[in-house]
Amino acid sequence: MKGNRMEMDNEAIISSDEIKLILDHYRIGKKPLAKLLGWGETTIIRYMEGDIPTNEYSNKLKTILDDPEFYYDLLCKKKECLTGVAFKKSKKAVMSKIMASKIYAITYYIVNKCNAEICPSYIQFMLYYAQVFSLALYDKELFQEECGINNENMPFLKLYEGMKRCGIHILDGGEEFLTSEEIELVDAVMDSFLWYGPKAMFAMIDYEKSMIKVSRDKYNNKIIAKDSLKVYFSDIIEKYQIRNVKDIYKYPDNIISDIKELSKEC
DSSP: OHHHHHHHHHHHSOOHHHHHHHHHHTTOOHHHHHHHTTOOTTHHHHHHTTOOOOHHHHHHHHHHHHOHHHHHHHHHHTGGGSOHHHHHHHHHHHHHHHHTSHHHHHHHHHHHHTTTOSOHHHHHHHHHHHHHHHHHHHSSOSSSOOEEOOTTOOTTHHHHHHHHHHOOOOOTTGGGGSOHHHHHHHHHHHHHHTTSOHHHHHHHHHHHHHHSOOEEOTTOOEEEOHHHHHHHHHHHHHHTTOOSGGGTTHHHHHHHHHHHHHHHHO
């Protein structure tokens, strides 16, 4: 029994291979990483050579491995611990890691454009409408994540929870990871929807959810599949004569009026 418990404990501790992934992913050396974390200079070296980290140190390293945004925040806060060359090299690596996911590239384009003065829920709204109008106008997804149905009413819950946990902060260079067409679409969505308060935004999305079929992903989570969003919003662009991204503003202007009329009838 004691042996099994020791095996379980070892499984929970970060391995030297995982620490090597951190060093490779973020282009950071063993001593510089230890400095960023405020640890002794040889701490990471010893872990790579077989010493076992404490649970506290292991959990910190696992967070860095799993959450590039956490590492980016740490890197910027402790940049004085590194040489200028080491900081720039690691910053470029972590930026590439974060922006490799298109939903994060779009998210930080939105954050940067708003100078970080936007809340996580509004980022969710902008992502959702950018996705649905890309499907309807261009017949292609903007990013691969599915639109989830959950108690928090946030379409992309993992990203939302991460931003609630880590806060909203600017990441330099997000625009370079997007095409000019993607930027034009996101700009049009922001110009069209940021005028509306949270009550109006939730009303729009709740109305849409009531009209679109809910399905399940491979993990049995409730989602609104992209095909369903495409069909629904293809009808929307015909109904409101939305011919290109410059016409997207017609949708919130009209749907809010429609929802008010429906509420009066009820």
